[in-house]
Amino acid sequence: MNIKRHYITPTEIVEYFHAELKTPGPFERKTIESLSSLNPEWENTLDMLKLIRDCEKLASEGVLMELSSGNNLLERCYFAPNFNANDAKYGRYDFITDGFEKIIDRFSPSILPVIVEKNDGSHDLGTSFVAGNNNTIFTARHVIEDMKSIRILSASGDALPIHNIFVSNDERIDIALVNATTPPTDNIQPLKVSNDASVLDEILSIGFPPIPGFDALKLYDISHINSFIRLSKGRIVGSGHSYLDSQEFLLFNARVKGGNSGGPIINKHGFVTGMLVQIPISTEDSSKIDDLGYGIAVTGQSLMDALSFVENGRKLRLTDLGNFEYSTL
Secondary structure, three states, X not given: OOOOOEOOOHHHHHHHHEOOOOOOOOOOOOEHHHHHOOOHHHOOOEOHHHHHHHHHHHHHOOOOEEEEOOOOHHHOEEEEOOOOHHHHHHOHHHHHHHOHHHHHXXXXXXXXXXXXXXXXXXXXXXEEEEEOOOOEEEXXXXXXXXXXXXXXEOOOOOEOOEEEEEEOOOOOOOOEEEEEOOOHHHOOOOEXXXXXXXXXXXXXXXXXXXXXXXXXXXXXXXXXXXXXXXXXXXXXXXXXXXOOOOOEEEEEOEOOOHHHOOOEEEEOOOEEEXXXXXXXXXXXXXXXXHHOOOEEEEEHHHHHHHHHHHHHOEEOOOEEEEOOEEEOO
């Protein structure tokens, strides 16, 4: 007979240990043991190892404060100075403990392939992602501008109705803001964009690289070239101003391919801190960057600034070809 295991989610952990500091009155001492005793059904079925590990992880990230170590693990006393209901709903506390796998599980339907036909008749792939709300999609400008046909596919494989595409009046800014309708059946949770990125932050890149024999295969990359034989998690390795552009870029060392253009760069809290783009460098220099395993992304701040394209940018010419296929020529 299999015994059903019970789990306390990281969000529930933080909410339990959070308390408003009130005066006068004694501070309520909360421990792992008191948390695990809340529900009689948890006796002998609660995954205590995961509970202890999640508390330690939340403490190491500064979400929990360890007030007392106690005589054993169960007597550890914690306090959560802050509990943000919006972060909890978004899944941030769960992402901190469960890692990129949880982020992928939550946001995979929000990362969409862009299928394009160029003016010369050749076909290509790009990446886009839903952010802010279900009708706002970001992608790289070079992925969809001046294309004979474009289609953005939903998680179910159907093309999305596209209403407008906005870009900057500055042609060097490789960001496109797409207004489209996503199907409610796809369980899309829009990503949130953040301008909080630091050197050595761990990141996840997601995209649809063109792999022969596969149509719109989504790949997740949390590894980078650390040496010729050792692989480790991707990290932001630098930020600065390109001499070719006035924008700020992130240089990150996760392996990327052409179809990743327009794909999000996501941190361990589940927030988009950048988007993979193309900058106007020579073919030789671009090849060198690729050989070294580096990618270049605009920052989260640049993405937030792109929301103003609706008012002070330029609307691309959009011709409806039928069946939710469009031309931007």
